[in-house]
Amino acid sequence: MVLGKRSDYGDAKYAGVQVPFSDDIPKTVESYGLCGFDFVVAPLVRESWRPPAPAVLDNGALPSPLERSDCLYINSSQWANQVVGAVSDWIQPDAANPALRQRSVTALKTQLGWAAHLGLQAVVMPPPHAPGRCPNYAGVLNQALQSLTHMALWLTVPLVIPTPTPAHGADSGAAVSAVAGAGGLDGWEAWHQVRAQCDHHNLLGAALLVGPTLPSPASLKRWAGEPVKALLLPTAVFSANKRGYPVLPKAHQELVAAFFRLGVQVVITGEACHAVPPPAAAAAAAPGAKQVTPAPAAAAAVGPGGEPLGFTVTDPGESHPLRPYWEYLCFLFRRLEVVCEQERQEASYRDYLQVPLQPLQDNLESQTYETFEKDTQKYTLYEEAVFRALKDRQAAEAAAAGPRDPFDPANATDAPAASAASTSGRPVVLMVVGAGRGPLVRASMRAAARAGARLRVYAVEKNPNAVVHIQHMLRTEGWSDCVTLVSADMRHWQAPEPADILVSELLGSFGDNELSPECLDGAQRFLAPGGISIPQSYTSFLAPVTTHKLHHDVKAYKDLEHFETPYVVRLHRHYLLAPTQPLFTFVHPNTDAPIDNSRYDSLVFSRDPADGAAVLHGFAGYFECALYKDVLLSIHPPSHSVNMFSWFPIFFPLREPVYVPAGGEVGVQVWRCCAPHKVWYEWALSAPVAGPIHNVNGRSYWVGL
Amino acid sequence: MVLGKRSDYGDAKYAGVQVPFSDDIPKTVESYGLCGFDFVVAPLVRESWRPPAPAVLDNGALPSPLERSDCLYINSSQWANQVVGAVSDWIQPDAANPALRQRSVTALKTQLGWAAHLGLQAVVMPPPHAPGRCPNYAGVLNQALQSLTHMALWLTVPLVIPTPTPAHGADSGAAVSAVAGAGGLDGWEAWHQVRAQCDHHNLLGAALLVGPTLPSPASLKRWAGEPVKALLLPTAVFSANKRGYPVLPKAHQELVAAFFRLGVQVVITGEACHAVPPPAAAAAAAPGAKQVTPAPAAAAAVGPGGEPLGFTVTDPGESHPLRPYWEYLCFLFRRLEVVCEQERQEASYRDYLQVPLQPLQDNLESQTYETFEKDTQKYTLYEEAVFRALKDRQAAEAAAAGPRDPFDPANATDAPAASAASTSGRPVVLMVVGAGRGPLVRASMRAAARAGARLRVYAVEKNPNAVVHIQHMLRTEGWSDCVTLVSADMRHWQAPEPADILVSELLGSFGDNELSPECLDGAQRFLAPGGISIPQSYTSFLAPVTTHKLHHDVKAYKDLEHFETPYVVRLHRHYLLAPTQPLFTFVHPNTDAPIDNSRYDSLVFSRDPADGAAVLHGFAGYFECALYKDVLLSIHPPSHSVNMFSWFPIFFPLREPVYVPAGGEVGVQVWRCCAPHKVWYEWALSAPVAGPIHNVNGRSYWVGL
Incomplete structure (x- = not known):
C-alpha cells in the first residue's frame, strides 16, 4: 500500500521492511503487505549457510553451492519485484584470515548469482569497513557489476562510521573529518572509495543507514547528488511519544522528508521496539484521527513537536508490531508540501539532458514557439519593461517640452488611451527583432495601451514560416496599420528609420549562449542615439x-x-x-x-x-x-x-x-x-x-x- | 472515430479523407470527424499559389514566400496530428522547361518547410513520373529528408502507372513488366527508383494509389515488406450495390483487408460519386441492420457477394456524402478475422530485433526459464515423443522376451501404473541434459506414467541456480527416489550408467544455432548402444x-x-x-x-x-x-x-x-x-x-x- 496517492515524489511513496530469512516468500510478502509495506528486504540465504568446498567430484559434477532449503526461493517472477535481497552479514572479503577471505568471496559471488537468477531488482550489500580498508570487497563488487544488466547493488553506507580502535585507525586519519564529529568517520568517504573503485557504475547505489546521531545538515546535503537508492531506518532510532507510539526526532524527520523529496524509498529495519497500546485504546485516546489526510488536516492530530499522538491509517484492525512505524512514515509522507502545478509539469524533465536549441541556424517549429508563448510570466515581465521604458520616455519628453504635469503617474496600470494625445506627436518606434510568432509584439502593444503611448512597430523575423503567424495576428487584432512585418535576418536588414526601443528575446539558459550578443550587435545599427535595448x-x-x-x-x-x-x-x-x-x-x-x-x-x-x-x-x-x-x-x-x-x-x-x-x-x-x-x-x-x-x-x- | 475498437491491427483502425484547401482547419477536421474520419489530407497551399520570385529587396528583407491567406494555417499544435499535408500537384521538378523546373523546386522546398514548421506528422507527395524519369524530384526529396527529424514523406505510388506515350516510353522498356499487364508500368519500380536514390531513408514511405484494375495478387504481396504508410482509395474505384451504396470489387476488398492486417491506414480520395438513398429509406430497406457488429453477426447483413446491402453505423442521422464510404471501411475492418490470443501477446514483439541467447555461455535467469516453461504445446510434444519411445522399447522388449501379449496397446493414453510390472524389471534410464528448472523431467515423468514404464531419471544442468528449482520440484512431487540431480556440464560429466533415452531442448531459432550439435555430441558418450536421442x-x-x-x-x-x-x-x-x-x-x-x-x-x-x-x-x-x-x-x-x-x-x-x-x-x-x-x-x-x-x-x- 503506498504511503500516499501523490506521484510527485517518485518512488518515495513505496516503503520497504527488512525481514528475517523466509521459507515462503509469497506468504512473507503478503503478510508485510497487509501491514502496509510494498516490498521486503530478505536475506538471500539462511544465516547458517556457508559455501561448500570448491572440489570437483570424480564424475565431473560439482557440488551444488545452494540447497533449496538454504536459500531464498522464488518460484515465479511475479514475486521478484517485491523482494530486495540481502547479502549475508558475515561476509568479509577483506578479512585478515585467508580462508575466511576466500570463503567470503565465494559466498558473495554465489549469493549475487542467485539474486540475479531470481531477477531481483536490487540487493542490499553489507557496509564497507573503514574508508580505504575494503579493496577486495570493491574488487568483487566491480567484477559482479560487469555481468549485471539490470539488478542494482545497494551498498549499505552508515552516515557515520564508528571510529575504529586506535590500532586500526592509526593510518586512516585522512578520512576522519569534521563532518561526523570526534565520534566517527564520514560515511560518505567510505562510499566514495568503493564507488570510485567501481568506476561510478550506475548499478551501484547507496542505501544510507541512519544512526541515532546525524552529521551536520550541510554535510547531509551532499547526498542529494549521489545515487541514494534507499534510506535504512532502524526501529532503534525512533523514540516514543507520550502515548508510546514511535516517532522520530526533529532532525531525523527533516532528513526523511528531504529524501522523500528526492524520490528515495525508506526501509524500516530491526524489530519493533516500542510498546504501542492496543488499537482500541489508541482510537479512544485520539478520537476523530482514524483517517490521516494530507498535511493541513493531519496537523491537527499531532503534538507540539510535530509527532502524531497515536493514530491509525485506513485499517484500525491491523495489529502487526511494525505497523506503527509504517503509519509514521505515512504521516511524514503526507505532510510534505504540495508540489505546485508548474513543478509537476516539469517532473518528467527532471535530470533529463537536452542539447540546447540552435535558433539562429535552424528554424523553430510552430509547436516550439507555442510552448514558449505559454510562459505568461515572462511576457508580463517584458510588458512591464516596455511600459517603464515608455513612461520614462514620456517623462523625459515632458521635461524637455517644459513644466507640464510634472507629477507623472508612472505606476498607473491602465492609463486611458486618450492620454496618448497628451504625449509627443511622433509615435515611438519599437522594433521587435526575432519576433517569432509575435508574443513580444503583443506584450509591447499591451504596454503601449497601458502607458497611453502611440507605437510604430517593426516585427523582424528571419523564419518565413513564423512570419505567417504574425500576419494572422495582425489581421485578427487589427494591428496592420501600426505594425510592419519584415521577413529578414536582423543582422542584414536595412531599417527605414531609427528605433527608439529594440526588444528581443534571444537569451539561452546561460544568457549569451544562443548568441544574443552577436545578434543585438548587428541590430543596434538601427537604434537611435539614446535608444533603449530591452534587455539592457x-x-x-x-x-x-x-x-x-x-x-x-x-x-x-x-x-x-x-x-x-x-x-x-x-x-x-x-x-x-x-x-x-x-x-x-x-x-x-x-x-x-x-x-x-x-x-x-x-x-x-x-x-x-x-x-x-x-x-x-x-x-x-x-x-x-x-x-x-x-x-x-x-x-x-x-x-x-x-x-x-x-x-x-x-x-x-x-x-x-x-x-x-x-x-x-x-x-x-x-x-x-x-x-x-x-x-x-x-x-x-x-x-x-x-x-x-x-x-x-x-x-x-x-x-x- | 475508429473503424473498430480492436487494437490488434495497429494504425489500420484510423481512416483518413482527402479534403480541398481549407481556410479553417479546426472546422474542417471537426466536420470530417463527425463523418467518421480520424484525420484529413489537406493541401498545404491554395491551388493558385506560386512561389514569389527569389529577389532580395533593397533593405535586406526577403519577400515572404507564404501569405496567411494562401496556406494551410494551423494555430495550435493540437490540430497538427489530425492533418496530413498534401504538396501541390502542379509541381514538376523534372519538367523540360527550366523555369517550371526551378519554380517547382522552390515551391516544393517552401511547402515542405511549412509542413515541418507546423509539426505535421506526414505529407503526401505527388506521384513520381515513369520509373527512372524523376531524378530531380528524388534529389529534392533526398535533401529534404536530411533535415527532417520526425515528419514523414508519403510518396504517392500508383499500383499501376499508365504506359507513357511511345515517344517517352521508348527508352523505359526495362520497367515495363508482366506485373501490370500491357496497359501499364509496375508502380513498384517507380517507388524503388526514388527510394533507392534516397538511400532507403526511413521517413520516406509509400502511399499506394489504388486504381480500378489491380496487378496480380502475387505481385501485390511484395508491398508487405515495404514501408507502406497509407492506401489511397479513390471513390471512383467503388461500384454501387443494388441499393446504390458504394462497395468494392472482391479483389479490392481483399487488398484492403491485407493492408489492414499489416496496420496500414486507408485514405478515401475524391468526391462522393454514389447516389445513396436517404437514411430513412436505407433503414427501411435493411431493418435490424442499424448496428454493425464484428464479422459473424455482420455477415447476416451482407449480400451474396459479401457487400453490405445498405446499413448505417452508430449514427443513422449523419448525412455527409462521404459517410457511406467510411461506413464501408468499418464494415471491412470489423469483418477481419479475430486474432488469436497467442498472436495478440506476440504483437509487441512484431519486427523487433533481439540478439539470440547464449545459454551455453551465460546462465539464464529464472524468469527466462519461466517464460519458456509456459509453452505447454512444446512440452506436450516432448511428452508424446518420450511416450512413443517408451512404447517402442516396451514393444521391442516384449518381442525379444517372446510372444507375450503381441497385441501391445501402443496408443493407450493412460496405461495403469501397475502394468509397469509387466515390462522388463530394469527401469528405463532417461537422462535430461540441460534440464533447466525441470520441465522436461516433468514431461518425461508424465509420459512414463501414461506408458506404464518405470524410469530412472538423471537431470543434468550446468546452471547451479536452476538446480535449486529442480530440488524444489523433486520434493514437491515426491520424485526424489527416481530422479538424480546432477550439477554439471553435460560435456564433462561422467555418467554412472548408460542412458537408454537422452532428452534435450537445446535448439535455437535456426535449429543448430545454440550449439545443440556440439552439446549432444559430448553427451552421447553415455548413450547406450541403440539408445534414443530426443530430438533425433x-x-x-x-x-x-x-x-x-x-x-x-x-x-x-x-x-x-x-x-x-x-x-x-x-x-x-x-x-x-x-x-x-x-x-x-x-x-x-x-x-x-x-x-x-x-x-x-x-x-x-x-x-x-x-x-x-x-x-x-x-x-x-x-x-x-x-x-x-x-x-x-x-x-x-x-x-x-x-x-x-x-x-x-x-x-x-x-x-x-x-x-x-x-x-x-x-x-x-x-x-x-x-x-x-x-x-x-x-x-x-x-x-x-x-x-x-x-x-x-x-x-x-x-x-x-
Whole structure:
C-alpha cells in the first residue's frame, strides 16, 4: 500500500521492511503487505549457510553451492519485484584470515548469482569497513557489476562510521573529518572509495543507514547528488511519544522528508521496539484521527513537536508490531508540501539532458514557439519593461517640452488611451527583432495601451514560416496599420528609420549562449542615439555541482563529444558544492569599439571544511537579465523569477568525476570563443587538480552564426 | 472515430479523407470527424499559389514566400496530428522547361518547410513520373529528408502507372513488366527508383494509389515488406450495390483487408460519386441492420457477394456524402478475422530485433526459464515423443522376451501404473541434459506414467541456480527416489550408467544455432548402444526476404557489427521472395567418425517473372525438428507446430538492400564454422549480384562453446 496517492515524489511513496530469512516468500510478502509495506528486504540465504568446498567430484559434477532449503526461493517472477535481497552479514572479503577471505568471496559471488537468477531488482550489500580498508570487497563488487544488466547493488553506507580502535585507525586519519564529529568517520568517504573503485557504475547505489546521531545538515546535503537508492531506518532510532507510539526526532524527520523529496524509498529495519497500546485504546485516546489526510488536516492530530499522538491509517484492525512505524512514515509522507502545478509539469524533465536549441541556424517549429508563448510570466515581465521604458520616455519628453504635469503617474496600470494625445506627436518606434510568432509584439502593444503611448512597430523575423503567424495576428487584432512585418535576418536588414526601443528575446539558459550578443550587435545599427535595448544586460552564473545521474547519462554515449557539450537540464538530484558566482556580462547597446564578445574568466569556489568532501561532476549554469532598469528576468536560484518556466539551467560536464577534499577549493576556467561562423565555450578545471580543456576549438559543440 | 475498437491491427483502425484547401482547419477536421474520419489530407497551399520570385529587396528583407491567406494555417499544435499535408500537384521538378523546373523546386522546398514548421506528422507527395524519369524530384526529396527529424514523406505510388506515350516510353522498356499487364508500368519500380536514390531513408514511405484494375495478387504481396504508410482509395474505384451504396470489387476488398492486417491506414480520395438513398429509406430497406457488429453477426447483413446491402453505423442521422464510404471501411475492418490470443501477446514483439541467447555461455535467469516453461504445446510434444519411445522399447522388449501379449496397446493414453510390472524389471534410464528448472523431467515423468514404464531419471544442468528449482520440484512431487540431480556440464560429466533415452531442448531459432550439435555430441558418450536421442534430427530452412523495417533498424546502429549479426525476430511486415529451402541437417546420435559439425551450402531461389521485381534485405531462417519419428516440432511456416511460441524466426541481414529483377534469381552461400571455443555463421549473396561475405571469422557474432 503506498504511503500516499501523490506521484510527485517518485518512488518515495513505496516503503520497504527488512525481514528475517523466509521459507515462503509469497506468504512473507503478503503478510508485510497487509501491514502496509510494498516490498521486503530478505536475506538471500539462511544465516547458517556457508559455501561448500570448491572440489570437483570424480564424475565431473560439482557440488551444488545452494540447497533449496538454504536459500531464498522464488518460484515465479511475479514475486521478484517485491523482494530486495540481502547479502549475508558475515561476509568479509577483506578479512585478515585467508580462508575466511576466500570463503567470503565465494559466498558473495554465489549469493549475487542467485539474486540475479531470481531477477531481483536490487540487493542490499553489507557496509564497507573503514574508508580505504575494503579493496577486495570493491574488487568483487566491480567484477559482479560487469555481468549485471539490470539488478542494482545497494551498498549499505552508515552516515557515520564508528571510529575504529586506535590500532586500526592509526593510518586512516585522512578520512576522519569534521563532518561526523570526534565520534566517527564520514560515511560518505567510505562510499566514495568503493564507488570510485567501481568506476561510478550506475548499478551501484547507496542505501544510507541512519544512526541515532546525524552529521551536520550541510554535510547531509551532499547526498542529494549521489545515487541514494534507499534510506535504512532502524526501529532503534525512533523514540516514543507520550502515548508510546514511535516517532522520530526533529532532525531525523527533516532528513526523511528531504529524501522523500528526492524520490528515495525508506526501509524500516530491526524489530519493533516500542510498546504501542492496543488499537482500541489508541482510537479512544485520539478520537476523530482514524483517517490521516494530507498535511493541513493531519496537523491537527499531532503534538507540539510535530509527532502524531497515536493514530491509525485506513485499517484500525491491523495489529502487526511494525505497523506503527509504517503509519509514521505515512504521516511524514503526507505532510510534505504540495508540489505546485508548474513543478509537476516539469517532473518528467527532471535530470533529463537536452542539447540546447540552435535558433539562429535552424528554424523553430510552430509547436516550439507555442510552448514558449505559454510562459505568461515572462511576457508580463517584458510588458512591464516596455511600459517603464515608455513612461520614462514620456517623462523625459515632458521635461524637455517644459513644466507640464510634472507629477507623472508612472505606476498607473491602465492609463486611458486618450492620454496618448497628451504625449509627443511622433509615435515611438519599437522594433521587435526575432519576433517569432509575435508574443513580444503583443506584450509591447499591451504596454503601449497601458502607458497611453502611440507605437510604430517593426516585427523582424528571419523564419518565413513564423512570419505567417504574425500576419494572422495582425489581421485578427487589427494591428496592420501600426505594425510592419519584415521577413529578414536582423543582422542584414536595412531599417527605414531609427528605433527608439529594440526588444528581443534571444537569451539561452546561460544568457549569451544562443548568441544574443552577436545578434543585438548587428541590430543596434538601427537604434537611435539614446535608444533603449530591452534587455539592457545579462550575466551568467556558475557553480560546481554533484550530479551522478547526469554524469552517467553523458558517459552512456561512450564518446568524447558528449562530454564536451553543455546541456539544458531541469536539475533535480544535484548538490551545489558552493554558492554560484557571476561569470560573463553583456550590456546593450554595446558602445565598445571594436566590439569583442569573446570572454575569459576563472573562478575559485571554496568549501567549508565542516561540509566534508564531495565529488564534482561538472558545473551548473544560470543567468540573470535586466530587461529594463530593475525589471529583472532571472533563472539564477537566488533571484529566480516566480512561475517562469522558459529556461532550465545549463550543465557543463567534466570528463571524469573529481574528488574535492573537505575544505578544498574548486577552480574553473571558462572561455567564450568567437570565430566568423561559430561561437563556443571551452572549460577546464584548475583545482583541486588541473584537468584537460574541454571542447577545444569547438570540436564537439558550437553555436552557428 | 475508429473503424473498430480492436487494437490488434495497429494504425489500420484510423481512416483518413482527402479534403480541398481549407481556410479553417479546426472546422474542417471537426466536420470530417463527425463523418467518421480520424484525420484529413489537406493541401498545404491554395491551388493558385506560386512561389514569389527569389529577389532580395533593397533593405535586406526577403519577400515572404507564404501569405496567411494562401496556406494551410494551423494555430495550435493540437490540430497538427489530425492533418496530413498534401504538396501541390502542379509541381514538376523534372519538367523540360527550366523555369517550371526551378519554380517547382522552390515551391516544393517552401511547402515542405511549412509542413515541418507546423509539426505535421506526414505529407503526401505527388506521384513520381515513369520509373527512372524523376531524378530531380528524388534529389529534392533526398535533401529534404536530411533535415527532417520526425515528419514523414508519403510518396504517392500508383499500383499501376499508365504506359507513357511511345515517344517517352521508348527508352523505359526495362520497367515495363508482366506485373501490370500491357496497359501499364509496375508502380513498384517507380517507388524503388526514388527510394533507392534516397538511400532507403526511413521517413520516406509509400502511399499506394489504388486504381480500378489491380496487378496480380502475387505481385501485390511484395508491398508487405515495404514501408507502406497509407492506401489511397479513390471513390471512383467503388461500384454501387443494388441499393446504390458504394462497395468494392472482391479483389479490392481483399487488398484492403491485407493492408489492414499489416496496420496500414486507408485514405478515401475524391468526391462522393454514389447516389445513396436517404437514411430513412436505407433503414427501411435493411431493418435490424442499424448496428454493425464484428464479422459473424455482420455477415447476416451482407449480400451474396459479401457487400453490405445498405446499413448505417452508430449514427443513422449523419448525412455527409462521404459517410457511406467510411461506413464501408468499418464494415471491412470489423469483418477481419479475430486474432488469436497467442498472436495478440506476440504483437509487441512484431519486427523487433533481439540478439539470440547464449545459454551455453551465460546462465539464464529464472524468469527466462519461466517464460519458456509456459509453452505447454512444446512440452506436450516432448511428452508424446518420450511416450512413443517408451512404447517402442516396451514393444521391442516384449518381442525379444517372446510372444507375450503381441497385441501391445501402443496408443493407450493412460496405461495403469501397475502394468509397469509387466515390462522388463530394469527401469528405463532417461537422462535430461540441460534440464533447466525441470520441465522436461516433468514431461518425461508424465509420459512414463501414461506408458506404464518405470524410469530412472538423471537431470543434468550446468546452471547451479536452476538446480535449486529442480530440488524444489523433486520434493514437491515426491520424485526424489527416481530422479538424480546432477550439477554439471553435460560435456564433462561422467555418467554412472548408460542412458537408454537422452532428452534435450537445446535448439535455437535456426535449429543448430545454440550449439545443440556440439552439446549432444559430448553427451552421447553415455548413450547406450541403440539408445534414443530426443530430438533425433533437425534441419534449418532459409528464404530471401523483403523487410524494410528490420533493415532500417539494423542500419540505425551505424556499425558493421550489427549487419553481421543474425537476429531473433517475430517477422510481421515482410515478404518472402521465394519459398523456403532446407539448409543444414543434424542427426543424433551422430555416428560419423570424426564428427564434423561445420557445414557449407549454397541455395538458389528463383522468382516467377509475373511476380515482378523486388528488393532483398536479407534472409529469414526457420527450423524443423523430428523429436522422435513422426513427432515433429517446427517453426517452419509450412509445418509450424500449432500454438507453440518458444521460437521466433531468425533474420540474417545484408549490408545493402539488393534489387532483384523480375524473374531473377537469388543465390546465397552459408557457412557454419567451428573453432575450439566458438561457432559462427558466415553468409554471402551470389545472385543477382555477388556480395561481400558477412561475419568473416566470426568477427561480429559468434556463439561461445
